[in-house]
Structures are given as C-alpha cells and as structure tokens.
Amino acid sequence: MGCHRSMAQAERQLTALNIAEYGNRALPENYRPASSEDVPDGRNCGNCVHFIEGYCNLWQENVQASFYCNRWVMREDTVTERAPAPPEDQIEGSDKNEPGSAAGKSGDIAISAETAKALENKADEHNEAMAKADRPNWTRVRVGSLRAVYRRGSGAYSTSHRPGIGRAQWSMARVNAFLYLARTGRPKNPKYVGDNDLLNADHPRYSGKRAQERQESYSPTAGMVEEAKRGLAWRREFGRGGTEIGVARARDISNGRDLPLMTVKRMASFFARHEVDKQAEGFRQGEDGYPSNGRIAWALWGGDAGKAWADAIVEREESRVSQVKNILAILRHLV
Numbered sequence: 001m002g003c004h005r006s007m008a009q010a011e012r013q014l015t016a017l018n019i020a021e022y023g024n025r026a027l028p029e030n031y032r033p034a035s036s037e038d039v040p041d042g043r044n045c046g047n048c049v050h051f052i053e054g055y056c057n058l059w060q061e062n063v064q065a066s067f068y069c070n071r072w073v074m075r076e077d078t079v080t081e082r083a084p085a086p087p088e089d090q091i092e093g094s095d096k097n098e099p100g101s102a103a104g105k106s107g108d109i110a111i112s113a114e115t116a117k118a119l120e121n122k123a124d125e126h127n128e129a130m131a132k133a134d135r136p137n138w139t140r141v142r143v144g145s146l147r148a149v150y151r152r153g154s155g156a157y158s159t160s161h162r163p164g165i166g167r168a169q170w171s172m173a174r175v176n177a178f179l180y181l182a183r184t185g186r187p188k189n190p191k192y193v194g195d196n197d198l199l200n201a202d203h204p205r206y207s208g209k210r211a212q213e214r215q216e217s218y219s220p221t222a223g224m225v226e227e228a229k230r231g232l233a234w235r236r237e238f239g240r241g242g243t244e245i246g247v248a249r250a251r252d253i254s255n256g257r258d259l260p261l262m263t264v265k266r267m268a269s270f271f272a273r274h275e276v277d278k279q280a281e282g283f284r285q286g287e288d289g290y291p292s293n294g295r296i297a298w299a300l301w302g303g304d305a306g307k308a309w310a311d312a313i314v315e316r317e318e319s320r321v322s323q324v325k326n327i328l329a330i331l332r333h334l335v
C-alpha cells in the first residue's frame with residue numbers, strides 16, 4: 001500500500017489513476033477470460049468484490065462472471081469456499097506464535113509490521129465509519145480482534161483455502177468477513193461463525209465468555225414454582241421432609257429467581273440420586289404416609305418439572321462443552 005493509510009485509500013488512488021489513464025472507467029485491456037493461462041486458479045469476476053450481478057462497480061461496465069481483470073479482489077464471503085490445502089501450504093504450528101495465541105482479543109500475536117499497520121488502519125477506518133453513521137457500539141472492533149482473526153485465518157490456510165490465494169490474502173479476506181459481520185450484525189456466509197467470540201460483547205452474534213456468563217442462569221418454569229410452593233407448604237404442615245438446602249432451593253424456585261448453571265447441575269444430581277425415593281410407600285397420592293419425606297424433598301427441588309428442566313439444561317451444556325473442546329482441539333492442531 002506504500003504511503004497510503006489503508007487499502008481503501010490505495011484503491012481510491014488506483015481508481016483515480018485508472019480514470020486518468022483511460023479517460024473514463026472503461027474496462028482495462030487486461031480484462032480477459034478467467035480461463036486464460038496467466039489467471040490464477042479460482043479467480044474470476046464472479047467472486048470479485050467489485051462484481052454485482054453482472055456489473056463491475058469499479059469499471060462501471062457490464063462484465064462476465066467468467067472473466068477477470070488484474071484489479072480482482074477476493075469477495076469476503078468466499079472465505080469459506082475451500083479446497084484442501086496442498087502439502088506445501090500445510091504448515092503445522094508457528095515459530096512466532098504460541099498455540100492459543102489467537103484465542104482472545106488482546107491480539108498478542110506476532111505479525112509483520114506492515115500487516116499490523118494494515119489491520120490498525122482497517123480497525124480505525126471501520127470504527128470511524130460506524131461512528132459517523134451513528135451505528136450502535138456493538139459494531140465497533142478492536143485491533144487485537146483483527147490480529148487474532150488474521151492469525152486464525154493464517155492457521156486455517158494450512159488446512160484448506162481457495163486455490164490460487166496466498167496465505168496473507170486468505171487471512172485478510174477473513175478479516176474483511178469479520179468486519180462485515182461486525183458492521184451488519186450477521187455474516188455474509190452463514191457458515192462463518194468461527195470468530196464470533198472476538199466480536200464486541202454487545203454484538204448480537206457475540207459468543208465469548210460474557211455471553212456465556214449472561215446465558216448461564218436459567219429461569220424456573222411455572223410447574224417448578226408450583227411444586228416448590230407445595231413442598232414448602234408441606235414442610236410447614238408436617239415439619240419434616242427435605243433439608244435446609246432443599247428449603248433454600250424451594251424458596252429460590254418459588255420466587256421465580258434465575259438459577260446459575262452450577263445450581264442447575266446440583267439439581268440434576270439430586271434428582272438422579274433420589275429417583276429411587278419414588279419407589280417408597282407414600283410418594284404417590286392415595287398411598288399410606290403421603291406425602292413421604294422423599295415426596296416433600298422432591299417437591300422442594302421443583303418436582304418432576306424441575307427434573308426434566310435440569311436434565312435438559314445439563315445435557316445441552318455438556319454437548320456445548322464437548323463441541324468447544326472439539327473446536328479447541330482442531331485449533332490447537334492448526335496453530
């Protein structure tokens with residue numbers, strides 16, 4: 001980009017030069033079929049950022065998707081259209097960056113000064129544009145996030161990428177896809193979800209730690225509230241059944257208080273241990289000794305409704321954790 005502050009600025013300058021050179025935005029002489037020998041594989045107007053339904057907005061001319069010119073720029077949403085990387089591109093690990101260095105927004109990763117500057121400019125330009133357009137705060141990005149996205153793109157390149165694309169270009173395309181997602185609230189390509197944890201914490205697609213913390217408390221259902229109230233009433237009436245912990249749990253549930261994941265897990269564990277109490281005399285209405293101590297305790301923890309609710313949450317959580325572990329294992333393998 002030489003003396004230009006950003007890619008956009010450089011492009012504007014190049015366009016101005018082209019206009020000066022050609023007198024207008026006529027298609028350049030190097031506009032040719034994408035099947036020409038000197039056109040790198042996988043490049044054509046159809047996947048160029050300037051192509052809009054048969055029209056090139058750079059040259060302001062109708063163009064064919066199967067043609068190409070030397071001003072081609074990879075469209076952001078092609079970042080996930082991939083082919084397995086050839087062996088020479090499959091680099092395991094990095095001698096500059098530790099495994100996991102692209103995990104957070106600190107951007108504590110080694111990249112060239114030129115790339116670092118380009119990312120800084122991209123972040124500044126993006127944030128300025130968002131502020132100028134009075135877009136919400138969640139559209140803003142941090143330079144550290146862009147560095148991490150770039151690093152992830154660089155690692156992912158070793159596994160698969162579009163033929164004919166260089167590692168740096170692939171990584172920068174991922175950064176562009178990230179900026180699009182940050183700007184619009186959704187990815188251009190629905191498959192692009194791998195960097196959602198690097199978005200602003202208020203972004204609708206943010207999936208990082210704060211989102212998990214926000215999500216990790218759960219509201220009891222009406223059925224649970226009813227059972228907990230019944231359990232408390234039985235305790236008052238009979239003076240038995242359950243423990244102080246069960247009573248505290250029933251108070252939270254009957255007040256409709258959100259319960260943290262840790263508590264939900266304890267509830268699932270309680271129900272699993274005490275399912276056997278259902279076999280004892282007095283658990284069911286009409287049996288001698290109803291309600292048994294086991295039945296009262298069961299009610300205090302939210303009853304059958306509580307069991308179904310806690311089991312479903314724990315199952316969902318376990319599946320999420322196992323997915324995250326798999327992704328981390330893949331990332332560890334890539335970096």
Ligand code: SF4
Nearest residue numbers: 045048051056069072
């Ligand atoms: S490659 Fe891109 S810039 Fe060139 S003519 Fe096609 S759409 Fe336009």
